[in-house]
Amino acid sequence: MSLQELQxxxxxxxxxxxxxxxxxxVRGEGTRLxxxxxxxxxxxxxxISVTNLGHCHPRVVEAVREQVGRLMHVSNxxxxxxxxxxAQALSQSSLGGKVFFCNSGxxxxxxxxxxxxxxxxxxxxxxxxxxxxxRTYGSLxxxxxxxxxxxxxxxxxxxxxxxxxxxxxxxxxxERTAAVLIEPIQGEGGVHVLSEECLQAARxxxxxxxxxxxxxxxxxxxxxxxxxxxxxxxxxxxxxxxVAKALGxxxxxxxLITGERLADVLQPGDxxxxxxxxxxxxxxxxxxxxxxAEESFLDAVRExxxxxxxxxxxxxHVQEVRGRGLMLGCELDVPAPDVMQxxxxxxxxxxxxxxxxxxxxxxxxxxxxxxxDEALERLAAALED
Ligand SMILES: *Cc1c(COP(=O)(O)O)cnc(C)c1O
Numbered sequence: 001m002s003l004q005e006l007q008x009x010x011x012x013x014x015x016x017x018x019x020x021x022x023x024x025x026v027r028g029e030g031t032r033l034x035x036x037x038x039x040x041x042x043x044x045x046x047x048i049s050v051t052n053l054g055h056c057h058p059r060v061v062e063a064v065r066e067q068v069g070r071l072m073h074v075s076n077x078x079x080x081x082x083x084x085x086x087a088q089a090l091s092q093s094s095l096g097g098k099v100f101f102c103n104s105g106x107x108x109x110x111x112x113x114x115x116x117x118x119x120x121x122x123x124x125x126x127x128x129x130x131x132x133x134x135r136t137y138g139s140l141x142x143x144x145x146x147x148x149x150x151x152x153x154x155x156x157x158x159x160x161x162x163x164x165x166x167x168x169x170x171x172x173x174x175e176r177t178a179a180v181l182i183e184p185i186q187g188e189g190g191v192h193v194l195s196e197e198c199l200q201a202a203r204x205x206x207x208x209x210x211x212x213x214x215x216x217x218x219x220x221x222x223x224x225x226x227x228x229x230x231x232x233x234x235x236x237x238x239x240x241x242x243v244a245k246a247l248g249x250x251x252x253x254x255x256l257i258t259g260e261r262l263a264d265v266l267q268p269g270d271x272x273x274x275x276x277x278x279x280x281x282x283x284x285x286x287x288x289x290x291x292x293a294e295e296s297f298l299d300a301v302r303e304x305x306x307x308x309x310x311x312x313x314x315x316x317h318v319q320e321v322r323g324r325g326l327m328l329g330c331e332l333d334v335p336a337p338d339v340m341q342x343x344x345x346x347x348x349x350x351x352x353x354x355x356x357x358x359x360x361x362x363x364x365x366x367x368x369x370x371x372x373d374e375a376l377e378r379l380a381a382a383l384e385d
Contacts, residue, residue, distance in 0.1 A: 003036065021344060028055025031364050031371045033350065041348040042375050044363040048352070049187070049219050049327070052246035053291055054364040060249035060287050067283040074279070076272060082282030089289055090257050094229055095241065097258035100266065101277030105218035105244035106134025108254035109181070111271055112242050113138040113156075115256065116179035116212045119265045123178025123211070128164040132188035133181065133216055142181055164194050166201030173205035179212040180205070184230040187219035190358040191322045191329025199236040206239070212262060215241040218254070219327070222246035223292040223365050226302035226325030233324065249288030253281040292365070301325050301365045304372060308361065311376040317383045326367070330359045334383070342385050347378035 001009075003024050010020070025041075027034040031054055033041040046052060053060060067082070074080060087099035100111050117123055125142060127133070133142040137156050140149060144161030162168040164182075173180060180202045186192040206213040215238040220230035222243065227233050231241065240262050244254035255277075258265075275281075291297065305325040312321045312330050317339075320331040332339060336353035343349040354360045363375070 021341070023344065030054040031367050039348060041344075041350050042371060042378065043350045044361045044367075044375050045350045045352050046246075046362050046364050047250070049224055049245050049362045050248075051250050052222055052224060052365045053249055053288060054366040055250075057249060057288075057291070057366075059291060060284050063249075063283045063287040064251070064280055067280045071279055073275070075274065076276060080277075080279050080282070082279050082286055083277035086277070086282045086286050086289070087255075089286065090243070090255060093289070093293060095237065095239075095257050095259040097240075097260045097263035099258075100256040100271065101282075102244075102254040102256070102273050103252050103275050103281075104134075104254045105216075105242065106136040106139040106254075107273065108218065108242035108244050108256050109133045109139040109142065109216060110136055111256040111266075112179070112181065112214050112216075112240055113142065114271055115240065115258070115262060115265050116181075116214065118270065119212060119262060120176075120178040120210070122158075122176075124158040124160060124176050126169065126172045126177055126180045127159060127161050128169075128182055128186070128194070129161050130164065130186050130189035130192060131161070131181075131183060131216075132186070133183075164192075164198050166195070166197045169198060170201045170205045173202070173209050173211055175209050177206075177209055177211040179214050181214045181216060183216045183218075183220065184234060185220050185225065185324060185327060187327070187360075188354060190354045191327060191360055193322060193324060196234055196236070199231075199234050203236045203238075212239040214238055217241045218244045222288070223298055223301055224325055224327045224362070225323075226298060226305055228293050228298065230324070246292075247285050247288065248281045249284045251281045251284045253277070253285050297365070304363075304365075304367055304369065307369055308363070308367075308372050308376075311372065312361070312379075315376065315380050315383055326361075326363055326365055328361045329354065330361070332357050332359060332383075339379075339382050343379055343382040346385070347382050349375055349378040349382065351379070 024036045133139040141156035141159045162172045240258040322329045336359045340353045
């Protein structure tokens with residue numbers, strides 16, 4: 001089918017909720033993607049930080065093939081080894097409590113919101129301005145962006161957004177607060193790193209008032225920032241965190257991970273999902289987690305992240321480079337959507353614009369120095385046009 005035919009099918013048959021770029025990708029390997037005409041692209045977006053191990057990582061492909069050929073799905077009415085082992089691995093790699101599985105980032109935040117409300121009945125939530133936590137009602141209510149929320153009012157009550165400063169966060173928390181839900185680095189909001197003082201102030205306020213501190217590590221997790229979880233580089237440990245995106249090595253899975261204090265709040269009947277923690281996605285995630293948690297793998301993420309950040313800072317029209325590891329945003333003095341399109345269609349470099357002047361780069365964590373240099377050359381050409 002040609003791209004024109006796909007566009008016609010979209011026009012007649014698909015609810016128009018996405019603004020797609022006119023390109024169809026049909027194959028991927030590592031950092032490379034190919035479109036239906038055989039053109040090769042460098043993928044510095046990774047399906048928005050999903051394919052962190054590069055496209056079609058052979059070990060993930062093998063794990064999935066092996067599992068789908070044996071048993072694909074049975075339901076959480078029964079035991080399955082991949083889910084139990086994945087829960088153990090996630091907990092041991094982070095907060096030491098227990099894990100609830102689901103199928104996406106928004107669902108992971110829904111689970112976190114329900115858990116925090118159950119721990120403090122009728123409690124309220126404090127979130128940061130500029131945050132993005134998802135599109136379902138709970139997670140949308142935690143996403144204080146007028147354009148995303150307004151058409152869907154009324155939202156879930158009890159959410160309050162404050163500027164992400166230590167003072168505002170501390171002042172917003174009291175004995176009615178169920179949780180502070182926060183991204184250690186705001187992703188969709190334009191790659192804004194929350195200061196250590198902010199996170200510490202939120203931690204202290206939650207401790208003082210018995211509220212839960214929940215980190216949304218859906219985008220920052222799974223090695224993206226150069227440590228397995230972003231909180232490890234902050235000196236602040238949350239009471240729970242949500243992960244998704246790269247967790248499944250390219251397949252859809254999300255998880256809520258608690259520390260010990262919140263591990264037993266949810267009880268049978270409180271929450272659930274048919275597909276959650278299914279055999280195939282759990283097998284893929286186990287493999288992805290194993291590959292990502294290697295110290296040498298994470299060292300390389302930090303090293304390549306430094307190379308990319310330094311290279312970006314030298315490009316024309318780049319005013320500022322923000323982020324950590326291989327989660328980087330460039331503030332431009334020209335429109336970022338135009339640069340993104342020129343990079344995509346003229347240079348065959350996949351990136352994305354998170355705002356009018358912010359270009360975001362999320363290459364695979366397996367990216368090589370040569371690929372980074374090549375991407376920088378392509379981006380320089382797109383910026384100079
Ligand atoms: C992508 C994202 C979500 C939502 O995840 P979905 O899988 O799209 O529901 C939530 N929080 C953050 C920080 C994200 O980056």
